[in-house]
Amino acid sequence: MILKSQVEWALHCCAILAGLPEGRYLSTKALAELHGLPKEYLSKALQSLSQASLVDTTLGPSGGYRLARSPSEINFLDIVEAVEGKARSFTCTNIRENNPCRPAGYCDSKPCAVARIMWEADEAWRDTLRRVRLSDLVGILSEEVRPDLWQSTFEWVLKRAG
Amino acid sequence: MILKSQVEWALHCCAILAGLPEGRYLSTKALAELHGLPKEYLSKALQSLSQASLVDTTLGPSGGYRLARSPSEINFLDIVEAVEGKARSFTCTNIRENNPCRPAGYCDSKPCAVARIMWEADEAWRDTLRRVRLSDLVGILSEEVRPDLWQSTFEWVLKRAG
DNA sequence: GTTTTGCGGATATTCTGTATCCTTAATTTG
DNA sequence: CAAATTAAGGATACAGAATATCCGCAAAAC
Numbered sequence: 001m002i003l004k005s006q007v008e009w010a011l012h013c014c015a016i017l018a019g020l021p022e023g024r025y026l027s028t029k030a031l032a033e034l035h036g037l038p039k040e041y042l043s044k045a046l047q048s049l050s051q052a053s054l055v056d057t058t059l060g061p062s063g064g065y066r067l068a069r070s071p072s073e074i075n076f077l078d079i080v081e082a083v084e085g086k087a088r089s090f091t092c093t094n095i096r097e098n099n100p101c102r103p104a105g106y107c108d109s110k111p112c113a114v115a116r117i118m119w120e121a122d123e124a125w126r127d128t129l130r131r132v133r134l135s136d137l138v139g140i141l142s143e144e145v146r147p148d149l150w151q152s153t154f155e156w157v158l159k160r161a162g
Numbered sequence: 163m164i165l166k167s168q169v170e171w172a173l174h175c176c177a178i179l180a181g182l183p184e185g186r187y188l189s190t191k192a193l194a195e196l197h198g199l200p201k202e203y204l205s206k207a208l209q210s211l212s213q214a215s216l217v218d219t220t221l222g223p224s225g226g227y228r229l230a231r232s233p234s235e236i237n238f239l240d241i242v243e244a245v246e247g248k249a250r251s252f253t254c255t256n257i258r259e260n261n262p263c264r265p266a267g268y269c270d271s272k273p274c275a276v277a278r279i280m281w282e283a284d285e286a287w288r289d290t291l292r293r294v295r296l297s298d299l300v301g302i303l304s305e306e307v308r309p310d311l312w313q314s315t316f317e318w319v320l321k322r323a324g
Numbered sequence: 325g326t327t328t329t330g331c332g333g334a335t336a337t338t339c340t341g342t343a344t345c346c347t348t349a350a351t352t353t354g
Numbered sequence: 355c356a357a358a359t360t361a362a363g364g365a366t367a368c369a370g371a372a373t374a375t376c377c378g379c380a381a382a383a384c
Contacts, residue, residue, distance in 0.1 A: 001165050001251050002340095003280075004372065011276045012257055027329065036260025041374050047331065060382030061328040076279060089163050089251075095174055098198025101314040113302045114173045117238060118165075121290035128283035140275045152263040162329095162383090164371095166341065189360065203343050209362065222351025223359040324352090324360095 001089055003080070006045040009037055010083045011076070011137075013046065017055065018071040018138050019154060020161055025057075027064035030160040034153075045083055052082035062162025071138055077129035089125075090118035163251055165242070168207040171199055172245045173238070173299075175208065179217065180233040180300050181316060182323055187219075189226035192322040196315075207245055214244035224324025233300055239291035251287075252280035 013031050020026060028046055032039035046065055049055045054074060055065045067074065092115035096108070110116070142150065175193050182188060190208055194201035208227055211217045216236060217227045229236065254277035258270070272278070304312065 001163050001246055002249070002372095003163050003252050005253075005255065006372090007252070007280075008255060008257065008276065011280075015276070025329095029329085034261060035257045037257065038374065040376075043330075044374095050330080057330055058382075059329050059331090059380080060384090062383065063329045063381090065330090076283075084163055087164070090165050090169070091167075093167065093170060095170065095197045095199065099196060099311070099315060101311060101318050103311065106308070106311065110306060113299060113306060114170065114177070117291075117294050117299065118169075118173075121238075121287045124290040125283045125287040128286040129279075132279050137275060137279065144272060144275060146268070149261070149263060149265065149268065153261060156263050164341095168341090187360095191360085200343065202345075205361075206343095206363095212361080219361060220351075221349075221360050221362095222353085224352060225350085225360045227361090 003084055006041075006048070006083045007080055009035065009042055010045045010049055010079050013042075013065075014049070014054070014067070014074065014079055014134055015137055015141060016157060017065060017067050018134050019157070020066055021158070023066070024158075024161040025062065025064035025066050026157060026161045030064070030157065034156070048083045049079070052078070054078055054082055058162075064162060067134075071135040072133050074134040075130050076132045076134070076137075077126055079134070080129055088119055088122050090115060090122060092118075165246055168203075168210070168245045169242055171197065171204055172207045172211055172241050175204075175227075176211070176216070176229070176233075176236065176241055176296055177299055177303060178319060179227060179229050180296050181319070182228055183320070185228070186320075186323040187224065187226035187228050188319060188323045192226070192319065196318070210245045211241070214240070216240055216244055226324060229296075233297040234295050236296040237292050238294045238296070238299075239288055241296070242291055250281055250284050252277060252284060254280075 012035055016031065016034065017026060028039055028043045031037075031046070032042045035042075046055070050057050050065070053068055056068045057063070057065055092112050094112060096112055145153075174197055178193065178196065179188060190201055190205045193199075193208070194204045197204075208217070212219055212227070215230055218230045219225070219227055254274050256274060258274055307315075
């Protein structure tokens, strides 16, 4: 059970977009360079964010991406699900139906108990991610990243933001 | 991010083994028939349980598997990790190191903040599974499964348990 | 009109999960 | 002792997903 690497990419990209001044856009090219990622493939991750309405886009030179909402209105789960999908990690195939002792026409009153427990864990995972806002991440980074790197990165980004 | 179907199989098999009388074994063949699963492949899942010391095995006719500990001393995470592995669902590739603005020799004081948050969610998932004991599952099933099916399944199993 | 950009489709490659088969060694049964 | 049954592990094949690249299209900037 491993998340796509695109999840990591999308989170880091959103953190950068969160620092962008109002109304400006950053291109796939710039985001790929900044993170050392394959531009074409990163583009797919950003398209997922766009389809989930987490980012706005604009075409042409000076085009690119910006957040569609404020960083405090976007949480980790929004981003993770946009890229990874909303499917649960555990899929119940209802193998209890194969029990040879089942009477004909036996009908289960509830979803399988095993599945319910696994889904509960899934929900705990989602809850944790839902509780962390993109603005929280930016807050942590602004405290942890050395000020000189923080500032030079911002300048680098602004130079490329349309 | 999808768990192997073997996880589902292993959980259901453990639930059956939990109902086995002291000292008796149930074979792969019986477990595969009961759940309608491919015997050879289910065998791999059971081998994983064996390697994790969750079950004891014995060879020969009347051989098979039994729980190595009491159902109240085995939790969901034990079983899930035995089959799925203990690796975290989010792997940090440290893409921040690719930042072109990084001064030479820059050293990070902590693991990446993005990774820490994702790992926290992972831990919440694990905690939930850790809190559910195999005996809890058996308790739920014994209440939910219709008594006639519950009993006939047990008879079916006992007839095949060596 | 030329360049740059996001978007979607098509394709190739690698890796993992799924599944089957076979051999070996241990154990029970007759 | 001989035959049957079992778990264990290795080899192999197959399918689908993740990773990655390339192309053409339409929109926007200059």
